[in-house]
Amino acid sequence: MLNFSEISIVHIDDHLLFAQGVYSLIGNETFIQNLVHAETLSEGLELVKKIQPELVLLDYFLPDSKGVESIQKLRDIYPDCRIILLTMENNPEVMEKCRREGAIAYLPKSISKKDLVEALENAIQDIPTFPQLSPDPPLVSESKSQLNILSKREKQIANLITKGYTSAEIAEQLFLSEFTVNTHRRNLIHKLGLKNSAQLVAFIENLKFKES
Amino acid sequence: MLNFSEISIVHIDDHLLFAQGVYSLIGNETFIQNLVHAETLSEGLELVKKIQPELVLLDYFLPDSKGVESIQKLRDIYPDCRIILLTMENNPEVMEKCRREGAIAYLPKSISKKDLVEALENAIQDIPTFPQLSPDPPLVSESKSQLNILSKREKQIANLITKGYTSAEIAEQLFLSEFTVNTHRRNLIHKLGLKNSAQLVAFIENLKFKES
DNA sequence: CTCACAATACCTAAAAATTGGTATTTTTCA
DNA sequence: TGAAAAATACCAATTTTTAGGTATTGTGAG
Numbered sequence: 416m417l418n419f420s421e422i423s424i425v426h427i428d429d430h431l432l433f434a435q436g437v438y439s440l441i442g443n444e445t446f447i448q449n450l451v452h453a454e455t456l457s458e459g460l461e462l463v464k465k466i467q468p469e470l471v472l473l474d475y476f477l478p479d480s481k482g483v484e485s486i487q488k489l490r491d492i493y494p495d496c497r498i499i500l501l502t503m504e505n506n507p508e509v510m511e512k513c514r515r516e517g518a519i520a521y522l523p524k525s526i527s528k529k530d531l532v533e534a535l536e537n538a539i540q541d542i543p544t545f546p547q548l549s550p551d552p553p554l555v556s557e558s559k560s561q562l563n564i565l566s567k568r569e570k571q572i573a574n575l576i577t578k579g580y581t582s583a584e585i586a587e588q589l590f591l592s593e594f595t596v597n598t599h600r601r602n603l604i605h606k607l608g609l610k611n612s613a614q615l616v617a618f619i620e621n622l623k624f625k626e627s
Numbered sequence: 628m629l630n631f632s633e634i635s636i637v638h639i640d641d642h643l644l645f646a647q648g649v650y651s652l653i654g655n656e657t658f659i660q661n662l663v664h665a666e667t668l669s670e671g672l673e674l675v676k677k678i679q680p681e682l683v684l685l686d687y688f689l690p691d692s693k694g695v696e697s698i699q700k701l702r703d704i705y706p707d708c709r710i711i712l713l714t715m716e717n718n719p720e721v722m723e724k725c726r727r728e729g730a731i732a733y734l735p736k737s738i739s740k741k742d743l744v745e746a747l748e749n750a751i752q753d754i755p756t757f758p759q760l761s762p763d764p765p766l767v768s769e770s771k772s773q774l775n776i777l778s779k780r781e782k783q784i785a786n787l788i789t790k791g792y793t794s795a796e797i798a799e800q801l802f803l804s805e806f807t808v809n810t811h812r813r814n815l816i817h818k819l820g821l822k823n824s825a826q827l828v829a830f831i832e833n834l835k836f837k838e839s
Numbered sequence: 840c841t842c843a844c845a846a847t848a849c850c851t852a853a854a855a856a857t858t859g860g861t862a863t864t865t866t867t868c869a
Numbered sequence: 870t871g872a873a874a875a876a877t878a879c880c881a882a883t884t885t886t887t888a889g890g891t892a893t894t895g896t897g898a899g
Contacts, residue, residue, distance in 0.1 A: 566874085566876080569875090569876095579823050579826035583855080591876090592878055592879080593878095594878050594880090595879095597856075599877095600857085601856095601857075601858075601859095609791070611856080611885090612824075613824055616828040617832050620828070620829050778846080779845090780845075780846065781845090781846095793886090804848055804849080807849095810846085810847075810848075810849095823855090824887090
C-alpha cells in the first residue's frame with residue numbers, strides 16, 4: 416500500500432456529467448482529501464491559486480482556453496502542481512505536446528476507474544503515465560472521387576475547417592505552424608476553384624451527402 | 628412524483644470512466660431496477676436481447692459501430708426499447724438524424740445529473756428530449772422547424788453566406804448596410820448555437836440535403 | 840395599446856482569413 | 870537516383886469576420 420498524505424485535486428472540465436461521474440467515482444478514495452471542480456479555465460485558475468492542489472485534472476478543450484495553453488497558464492500561476500490531461504482527444508501528437516509542456520499524464524476519458532486511480536497515485540509520486548494511443552481514422556475516406564485531387568493532408572485540413580476550427584486550432588491539433596495551415600487553406604480553395612472558406616465548407620458538405 | 632414500475636437500462640459506451648460515472652450517479656435512483664453496461668454495440672445487442680430493457684443509453688461513436696447504424700441495429704433486434712443518445716457530438720445535424728431514426732432523446736455528455744434524470748423519466752413516458760428544439764416536436768418536417776427559429780431576413784442572409792458572398796457583397800445585393808449584415812451574421816451564429824460561419828455553412832448545407 | 844421581436848444601423852477592437860509572395864525539407868515514384 | 874509533388878514554414882499587407890456594445894424604427898399578436 417502506498418503511503419502519502421491526503422491530497423487535493425482540482426478538476427477542470429466543462430462536461431458536467433463527466434465531472435460528476437469522476438467525483439462520485441474517486442471522491443471517496445482515502446488518499447483524496449479534497450476534489451473540487453471548475454467548468455472553465457479561468458474558474459479553475461482561481462481554484463488552483465486558492466487551494467494549491469497536488470493534482471490538476473484537465474480537459475484539453477475548454478470554453479475559454481484550448482489545448483496546451485491551459486497547461487501553460489496553470490504552470491504560470493502554480494508551477495508545483497502536477498497536471499493530468501483527461502480528454503477525448505486520443506491523438507498521439509497532442510499527447511506528445513502535452514508531455515513536452517510538462518503534463519505528468521495523459522489519460523483518455525475511456526479509461527477505467529482502476530487505471531485512473533493508478534495514474535493518480537503514480538502522479539503523486541511523480542511517475543508519469545502516457546499510454547499508447549491508436550490514432551483516429553481519417554475523416555475523409557479515399558473513395559470520395561472528387562476529393563482525390565487533394566492530398567491527404569489537404570483533406571484532413573478541409574474537414575477540420577468544415578467542423579469550424581480556426582487555422583490556429585487546426586495547427587495546434589495537427590502540431591503544425593499556423594502558416595502551414597493557412598498555406599493549405601489557400602491551396603485547397605485554389606485547387607477546387609473556390610472563392611473562400613464558406614464555399615469550401617459547402618463543397619465538402621455536399622460531397623459527403625452525394626456519396627453517402 | 629411520477630409513478631412507474633422499476634425499469635431496466637442498458638448503457639452502451641466505450642468510455643468506461645464515463646459509464647461508471649453515470650452508474651454511480653443514477654444507479655441509486657428509485658425507478659431504476661437494473662443498469663447494465665456494454666462497451667461495444669455487439670455486446671450491447673446481446674444484453675438488450677436478453678434483458679429487454681425499457682431504455683437504452685447509447686453513445687454515438689462505438690468501436691464496432693458508428694452513428695445511426697447503432698440505432699438501426701438496436702431497433703432491428705428489439706423495436707420496443709426507447710433509445711437515448713448520450714454523446715459528445717453536440718451537433719444539430721447529428722441530433723436530427725438520430726431523431727429521424729427513432730431515438731427518443733439526444734443528450735450531450737455535458738448534461739447535469741438533474742437534467743439526465745429528467746430526460747430518463749420523460750423517455751419512460753415516451754416524452755422526447757431534444758435540446759434547443761421545440762419542446763413537443765411535430766413528427767413531420769422537423770428540419771424546417773430548425774430553420775423556423777430564424778427570421779426571413781436571417782434565412783436569406785444565411786443562404787448568401789453559404790454561397791460564399793462576403794458581408795459587403797450581401798449588403799450590396801440586398802441594399803443594406805454592411806453593419807446590418809454583420810449583425811444578422813452574428814445573430815445567426817448565436818441563434819443556432821454555432822461557433823462561426825464555417826459551421827453555419829455546414830449547418831445550412833445539411834438542411835438543404837435533408838429536404839431533398 | 841403595448842410589448843416582444845424583427846430589422847435596421849452604428850461604433851470599436853481584436854481575431855481570423857485572404858492574397859501574394861518565397862523557400863526549404865521530405866516523400867513518392869518512375 | 871532524380872524529378873515531381875507534398876508538406877512545411879515564413880513575411881507583409883489587406884480584407885473579413887467576430888465580439889462587445891448601443892439604439893432606432895416598424896410590425897404583428899395578444
